[in-house]
Amino acid sequence: MTTFVLAGGCFWCLDAVYRTLEGVQDVVSGYVGGSDPHPTYEQVCTGTTGHAEAVAVTFDESVLPAQVVLDVFFTLHDPRQLNRQGADVGTQYRSAMFPADDEQRALFAQAIERAADMWDGGIVTTIEPLGRFHRAEEYHQDFFAKNPGQGYCLAVALPKVNKVRKAYSRYILAS
Numbered sequence: 001m002t003t004f005v006l007a008g009g010c011f012w013c014l015d016a017v018y019r020t021l022e023g024v025q026d027v028v029s030g031y032v033g034g035s036d037p038h039p040t041y042e043q044v045c046t047g048t049t050g051h052a053e054a055v056a057v058t059f060d061e062s063v064l065p066a067q068v069v070l071d072v073f074f075t076l077h078d079p080r081q082l083n084r085q086g087a088d089v090g091t092q093y094r095s096a097m098f099p100a101d102d103e104q105r106a107l108f109a110q111a112i113e114r115a116a117d118m119w120d121g122g123i124v125t126t127i128e129p130l131g132r133f134h135r136a137e138e139y140h141q142d143f144f145a146k147n148p149g150q151g152y153c154l155a156v157a158l159p160k161v162n163k164v165r166k167a168y169s170r171y172i173l174a175s
Helices: 013-019 041-045 066-076 101-119 151-167
Strands: 002-008 025-030 054-059 096-097
Touching: 002 013, 002 066, 013 025, 013 054, 013 066, 041 151, 054 066, 054 096, 066 101, 066 151, 096 101
Parallel strands: none
Antiparallel strands: 002 054, 002 096, 025 054
């Protein structure tokens, strides 16, 4: 199993998308990249802790190639937006990748290069030290499935899920 820690806006969207893919064993929403040793959602939302909302995606590379996991990341969010995704604004919504080792750092750098071919304009996604990943509060875990009628889920997360389903249909879980 391989785990990637990725931040691309609100973690609810990343969580919702990655849970639809074959080979994904686990998705954990959390906070990474900041200084507070025990961040809470309320603290991270202030933008003062340095943390990003992120997901830790654990997957089986024999089913879902690492390159696909990373290309999905660059499909589901706009990596040209600095410290924001749509109406979500602040450093906590930055586009960032947090490698566990040098091999992941190299894979992440290659993914950024591929993303530059997908998107017009400069990619602002950063590669940052992993440090400690903090699991978010339980109500954030699998938020989309637990709250399918919630406004944000319908307006923001669902279109991202549908975009990835269309672009990566080969890797979508059977219903």
